[in-house]
Amino acid sequence: MADTTIRIRTDAPIGTISPRLYGHFAEHLGRCCYDGLWVGTSDSAVSHDAGFRTDVLDALRALPVPLLRWPGGCYADHCHWRDGIGPPEARPRRLGMSCGLTVEDDNTLGTHEFLRLCALIGAEPYLAGNVGTGTPQELCDWLEYCNSQLDTTLTRERAANGAGEPFGVRLWGVGNENWGCGGNYDAATYAREYRRYATMLRHVDPSAELVACGLEDEWNSTFFETLGNRLDLVDHLSIHDYWSAGGPERDFTGDDYYTLLAQADATEAFVQRTAAIIARATGGQRRIGIALDEWGVWHPEARRNGWGAIPGRRPITYEQAGTLRDALAAAIALEGFHRQCTVLSMANLAQIVNVLHAPVMTEQDGGRMWVTPTYHVLHLHAPHIGATALRVVVDGGATIPGGAAAVSGTASTDGTGIAITLINRHLTEGATIALSGIGNAAFAEGHLLTAANPREQNSPDDPDHVAPVPFPVNGNSSDGWRVELPPHALATVRYTA
Ligand code: AHR
Numbered sequence: 001m002a003d004t005t006i007r008i009r010t011d012a013p014i015g016t017i018s019p020r021l022y023g024h025f026a027e028h029l030g031r032c033c034y035d036g037l038w039v040g041t042s043d044s045a046v047s048h049d050a051g052f053r054t055d056v057l058d059a060l061r062a063l064p065v066p067l068l069r070w071p072g073g074c075y076a077d078h079c080h081w082r083d084g085i086g087p088p089e090a091r092p093r094r095l096g097m098s099c100g101l102t103v104e105d106d107n108t109l110g111t112h113e114f115l116r117l118c119a120l121i122g123a124e125p126y127l128a129g130n131v132g133t134g135t136p137q138e139l140c141d142w143l144e145y146c147n148s149q150l151d152t153t154l155t156r157e158r159a160a161n162g163a164g165e166p167f168g169v170r171l172w173g174v175g176n177e178n179w180g181c182g183g184n185y186d187a188a189t190y191a192r193e194y195r196r197y198a199t200m201l202r203h204v205d206p207s208a209e210l211v212a213c214g215l216e217d218e219w220n221s222t223f224f225e226t227l228g229n230r231l232d233l234v235d236h237l238s239i240h241d242y243w244s245a246g247g248p249e250r251d252f253t254g255d256d257y258y259t260l261l262a263q264a265d266a267t268e269a270f271v272q273r274t275a276a277i278i279a280r281a282t283g284g285q286r287r288i289g290i291a292l293d294e295w296g297v298w299h300p301e302a303r304r305n306g307w308g309a310i311p312g313r314r315p316i317t318y319e320q321a322g323t324l325r326d327a328l329a330a331a332i333a334l335e336g337f338h339r340q341c342t343v344l345s346m347a348n349l350a351q352i353v354n355v356l357h358a359p360v361m362t363e364q365d366g367g368r369m370w371v372t373p374t375y376h377v378l379h380l381h382a383p384h385i386g387a388t389a390l391r392v393v394v395d396g397g398a399t400i401p402g403g404a405a406a407v408s409g410t411a412s413t414d415g416t417g418i419a420i421t422l423i424n425r426h427l428t429e430g431a432t433i434a435l436s437g438i439g440n441a442a443f444a445e446g447h448l449l450t451a452a453n454p455r456e457q458n459s460p461d462d463p464d465h466v467a468p469v470p471f472p473v474n475g476n477s478s479d480g481w482r483v484e485l486p487p488h489a490l491a492t493v494r495y496t497a
Helices: 054-062 074-078 111-121 136-147 153-160 187-204 217-227 254-282 324-339 373-380
Strands: 004-016 023-025 067-070 094-098 101-105 124-128 171-173 209-213 236-243 289-297 344-350 360-362 369-371 388-396 407-413 417-424 431-436 443-449 469-471 474-476 480-485 489-496
Touching: 004 407, 004 417, 023 289, 054 111, 054 360, 054 369, 067 111, 067 171, 067 344, 074 094, 111 124, 111 136, 136 153, 136 187, 187 209, 187 217, 217 236, 217 254, 236 254, 236 344, 254 289, 254 324, 289 324, 324 344, 324 373, 324 407, 324 417, 324 489, 373 443, 373 489, 417 431, 417 480, 443 480, 480 489
Parallel strands: 004 431, 023 067, 023 344, 067 124, 124 171, 171 209, 209 236, 236 289, 289 344
Antiparallel strands: 004 388, 094 101, 360 369, 388 407, 407 417, 417 489, 431 480, 443 469, 443 489, 474 480
16 A cells, blocks of 8 residues: 555646756866866876766766766856966966865866866756956956857957867856855945946857856845846856755764755745746746755754854865765755746756765875765756646645655656655655556656665775665556665656657
8 A cells, every 4th residue: 555645737737847947067176177177188198088987977878967067166257268268388377266166276177178078978057157256348248258259359369279169158157155265245336346247248148148146035135226227137146055954964963864855855945936036026027047056964963054063074175975864965955946937947966076975986196086965866867857736636645744745756748757756864764656647658768876875975995875766566557566664765667669
């Protein structure tokens, strides 16, 4: 007997799950860009394509990575794009600064290299501009350099650097966290600064989509009020959400486990609140998307951030364990992204390699690569990318602290079938689930991700410790479909005719 029933509402489509909701973020921070992605072209013994680790490229291609934000983060407001063009040996050495780390930066990974990376993995690029130490002219020049079709000194320089055709970068961030590391602005001052930047950027390339820096409700409301009648200058409002209340990265308690999952769940409410502020500001007359362009788990070991008593590791690397619990948290957020896909215009997991909630990890100096359970969660969601999100109704079954149902799900259809991803958030109890609303599907193929303990992770010595396995799906279209989900587990099932 099933304890939980799940009904997929094919009659209630929510909207398209844009590939941009499966975006990623690569910052010049710790070993994300340098060493994790980029090993350089000159003397690297590591197998690479155009300076990027081949094994990492293969893993990212398979994920997939539809969107990639770069170069920060807090780094963006120190970054001067001209430092990263031209012959690598002639590029200036600067202080590479982000989030309290200051390192030597030889600028060998610059605009052309990053856009080559995007081409290699099939990602749409999203460039974050510098407001904190930059000028509107500097950002206009970067936009012209990347996108202009006209014959100018800057576009000739682009051609001389190897790109005769414009790159056509659509997404441009006007600063990053300008309420903090990006200049400690107040909301009204940033809004006026934004209006100036955006006005000038629109003249250079009116088709560029501009992303304004947001924060929480108060900042966001003040930002729009100050912008007044120039809402046409905003295409997306950036918000960030890091979940940091889940205790230690691995040695967490049962309460910590549920706290982290609850924080991931609350991201949807943050998106909804932000959508309400946008709706109020625009009166529904203009679509301004929410760009959740940094999200994920931030454990105190990666860098203590003022929460609780757990000390961060020294030296600070922004690297952390990536357990099954983190992967389930990511999956919970993805459910919310699907439900909010009409207002959420992009989402970028922070960050793509080695730093914070990374799906891909590498040993130092070109050592072994492995993928985290979060990588597998993202991969198991691939059938949803670009598909139409469907409503899912859950009834019965166990509950978790706070009273929510232990089992949740997200479903989509791509015209060839239906995919559903189910999560059992319960720490100790399995769930027996009956599914309906699937129509006359004849085949069901499932994959399960779990482990004996949600504290488990992969490592270079045991890279497949937490990895998907085939997931039995019982039944048929006339008698109904049934599955058994272990505790702290996730599964995706694809039904086809
Ligand atoms: O992702 C790490 C940092 O977190 C980013 O640089 C910044 O935007 C945020 O505070």
